[in-house]
Amino acid sequence: xxxxxxxxxxxxxxxxxxxxxxxxxxxxxxxxxxxxxxxxxxxxxxxxxxxxxxxxxxxxxxxxxxxxxxxxxxxxxxxxxxxxxxxxxxxxxxxxxxxxxxxxxxxxxxxxx
Amino acid sequence: xxxxxxxxxxxxxxxxxxxxxxxxxxxxxxxxxxxxxxxxxxxxxxxxxxxxxxxxxxxxxxxxxxxxxxxxxxxxxxxxxxxxxxxxxxxxxxxxxxxxxxxxxxxxxxxx
Numbered sequence: 121x122x123x124x125x126x127x128x129x130x131x132x133x134x135x136x137x138x139x140x141x142x143x144x145x146x147x148x149x150x151x152x153x154x155x156x157x158x159x160x161x162x163x164x165x166x167x168x169x170x171x172x173x174x175x176x177x178x179x180x181x182x183x184x185x186x187x188x189x190x191x192x193x194x195x196x197x198x199x200x201x202x203x204x205x206x207x208x209x210x211x212x213x214x215x216x217x218x219x220x221x222x223x224x225x226x227x228x229x230x231x232x233x
Numbered sequence: 234x235x236x237x238x239x240x241x242x243x244x245x246x247x248x249x250x251x252x253x254x255x256x257x258x259x260x261x262x263x264x265x266x267x268x269x270x271x272x273x274x275x276x277x278x279x280x281x282x283x284x285x286x287x288x289x290x291x292x293x294x295x296x297x298x299x300x301x302x303x304x305x306x307x308x309x310x311x312x313x314x315x316x317x318x319x320x321x322x323x324x325x326x327x328x329x330x331x332x333x334x335x336x337x338x339x340x341x342x343x344x345x
Contacts, residue, residue: 124275152332163237163323163336208276212332221332223275
């Protein structure tokens, strides 16, 4: 079993749709959860950063962490064509042997005008 | 220049060549990383430098040799590569090993 599972898609939605992207994980020591966005021919950029459980909102983006289910989500409201990119989840325990970031495969998202 | 800059953007090299990838960060961060990104695989951490000292080497073949002359610059020296080494090589930096990394745009490497 992989430490982090993420459906690579591709996911195609119409403009204005609500997008839900998800990752599951197996290591209960993970405490730091991140979503990165990667446009074609670019490196990943940090989009959302969450510590432990709960929700975090930033504009049209909401990150949710459910540690009891080992499940994290990224929601995009009112999706725009400019949101078309690959979204990667990453997580770590933050210290010692668990400080290394573990990455998902990334989900390719296309938002169609 | 801002952020993390990588050169060259594209590189084609033969298996007997020697080349180097360069990374420069303008953020004042004290940790730098080399990652390999291949299709259908998660990002693979190759090397970590913290305060110019290599703190991690994830069983990377010796044909990849990193160098960190100061906290702003990172190199990846390449020699006698294999076709399976073709990938996007990403450099990243962070402060105090923090979890939020800033990535460069990468070098797309093709080994022929």
